[in-house]
Amino acid sequence: MSAIEIIIEPGRAEKNYWRDLWRYRELFQVLAWRDCAVRYKQTVLGVAWAVIRPVLAMLIFTVIFGRIAKLPSGGVPYALMVFAGMLPWTFFATGLSDASNSLITNTGLVSKVYFPRMIMPTATITAAFIDFFIGLFILATMMAWYHVLPSWRIVLLPIFVLLAFLAALGPSLWVTAVNVKYRDFRYVIPFLVQFGLYVSPVGFSSSVVPQKWRLLYSLNPLVGIIDSFRWCVLRSSIYWPGVGISVAVVVLLLWLGVRKFRKMERTFADLI
């Protein structure tokens, strides 16, 4: 005899939503694994793409901002600084753009099977970890090359990785939900991501921003995340109030994202 009783009614908010989410964790694992498994299927270079793309971008930024514009790097090799910023940025950008389309590319699942829909974008972002770990490995190699040793702060890195994950999750949930109804966002996201690369301190250090603007600048959550990555790995200086603001923005976006997603979730199958 089973204790499960499901009541289906219009407008009924799932009381057991979060417990359900936990019950479906195996599906979450499988979907994340699937996205990882198919990521580089039927490509010639395969996982090499995860190396080539960030390395090329790093070279370009180093040449433009480091060599030509001669921006400061706070005492670390410029290439290293760029790459340490590129790592969370790429994770955020891939996570956000993949997740935003996750429900639309999985229309079949959404319209034929029940599961807490939040699993889908979350699992997709998780798949972006492959590229992240490969990038981490490249970073370690580069640090060995430049003879730069990490400090004890490196143990705090997982916290900031989680922060980057949540930073991607919040907007993803919001965009994913809205994308189901208004496909316009499919075109907005690539543009935003491209734009964000230059707005965020990826190719330069955030220390070049005038002191009086830094608090405002930190409203872009990526500023706090990238800064703290550099602080962890390269012992760069850090502006803590800025990090605090970024964290607050991440939390706010996450709350907005979850709220929007939960509100729209019930109509996904009808609209998709």
Added chain:
Amino acid sequence: MPNEVVIKVENLGKSYLIGHEMGNGRRQESFREVVGRHALSFARAALDMSRGRQIIQGNKIEEFWALSDVSFEVTRGEALGIIGRNGAGKSTLLKILSRITEPTRGRATIKGRVASLLEVGTGFHQDLTGRENIYLNGAILGMSRAEIKSKFDEIVDFAEIEKFLDTPVKRYSSGMYVRLAFAVAAHLEPEILIIDEVLAVGDVVFQRKCLGKLKNVAQHGRTVIFVSHNLPAIIGLTSRTILIDKGRLIAGGTSSEVVSRFLQSTQNEIEASGDLSAFRRDYRSEGYADIRTIKVCGNDPGIARIGFRENVFLEIGLQALRSLEHPIIVINVLSEQLEVLTSITSIDSDFGVSLDPGFHTIRCEIGALPLMPGYYRLSVGISQSYGALAWDVLEPIPGFRIEPQESPTWLQSGERPGVVLLDSCKWMLQG
């Protein structure tokens, strides 16, 4: 508690908003008008979006009730069939019960773990191997990893794909693909199983295997809700059936009663319109040939009245959509209870023609049927080879009535049992 109600549906309803394009006919529009129209629709879409409303194409919006006021109950261990024509609202009902979509009105209460199978192979990924897809699909259908692992060999065995386990499924033939997909689904063991028209997949042999498996599930005390166009399967698998038409529940009762009522109503409609498409099997290999018309002894099906011992012939109007080499045509004659009495194939008579694209009429002279007076139904199908996925099947269409008038009086009384009539036996006293 054997008679405990596990699914209780009360006044369930679901409406959709649909848009119509009420054009101004075929009148040529000027460039200015086109621009104006688009600007208008853009403004409306922007307004809808700012209010968080759904964007609906078309300039006339209508509320459409896909399902309205449906109530029924299912007790533990019962198998309930749901029938109705395409678009009657069966799938909407299943989607609500599976929690995929929300009802607009009413309420449903379900006790127990539900697994629903609205499509075979949901979530299969083309680039993953058969092995990987078993785990993926299993998880999607709600099986735990441990559960899949313990049934893995059984699934592979059932699907008959051992050799291709590590091949990406995009290299599979459509038959293998479907077999694998169904094999995973068939090994689900929830307390309540909801199935939508998934039996009609694969070749004939596999279909039979699937039906057997499902029957097993139904007999093991699991609660099953089963939607199908395969009426014999409905009768075979379920004890009780409900009939849905235009979103409303219009009949409920024992499966054979409801099925025959459904057939009666569709038959009346065919007699009125001559349209057979309601009987078309959904799962088929489209784009080769469509069966357009069937005439029984020159009459529309359902109307044909055949004299006792009269020769029967069928004319099948086929639209060939491309060149067809030696197609096989199968005609099944069914009893009123939908048992297949005989299966007539064009292979038996070595009838092998090649058809150019276009309309063709094929005539089959069956001869006198050794059947008792009564009402008979037909299924007619065309395919490339026997057992292959059919190009088109119409089943079970109303067939013909064998009139008792001209038969000997002892046949008319209706007391004689049986369907097949063997009346030219030789009798003699021996010894």
